[in-house]
Amino acid sequence: MxxxxxxxxxxxxxxxGRTRAVLLTLGVVMFVVITAVGLILEKLNPGERVSFVFTAALFLGVLVLLSRxxxxxxxxxxxxxxxxxxxxxxxxxxxxxxxxxxxxxxxxxxxxxxxxxxxxxxxxxxxxxxxxxxxxxxxxxxxxxxxxxxx
Structure with a gap:
């Protein structure tokens, strides 16, 4: 020693710490952006909107695992x-x-x-x-x- x-x-x-902060920040931003796009697009039916939110949650989940x-x-x-x-x-x-x-x-x-x-x-x-x-x-x-x- x-x-x-x-x-x-x-x-x-x-x-x-820095890597964790980047991953979690990116995950939250991606979740918000993908969810907002899914909700803003007028031509999407409810099932498609849910799939946007599900995809955003999936991305966030992967980045949370990577920050663990x-x-x-x-x-x-x-x-x-x-x-x-x-x-x-x-x-x-x-x-x-x-x-x-x-x-x-x-x-x-x-x-x-x-x-x-x-x-x-x-x-x-x-x-x-x-x-x-x-x-x-x-x-x-x-x-x-x-x-x-x-x-």
Missing amino acids: SSDTTLPALPVTFRP PKVVADEDGVTVVNITRKRRLAWAEILRVNLRPGDAWVFLDLSDGTSLPALGIQPGIAKEQAIRDARALRALAESRGTGSESR
Whole structure:
């Protein structure tokens, strides 16, 4: 663990805030615009209007799912919430926290030999924040679990 990385107070939630804000804003704007178009067009029958609203809700739902990822660290471990799955890990299960150049998000190397993507820390729009978050999660994993010192 580097000396410049301080341990955050627990519980702490890591999530791509800017990406989430863009996705949710875009989803709401798309919903309003598509619904307004469906209601304004005079030649549409009620079924067609409903299909416009349904399509708008579908787009919004997809963007809400895409904005869902987060990583929550607490005293007992880490909860990784990805787009459609949620997984709870004890600190001892996390061997290493990786964010290599070119990675789209953090990967957690686990004690069972697998690697779990943690989409809640992603360098897309806010690269520096993602690096800080990955370092903080790595420091927590090293101080509370087996960490990379066990390898």
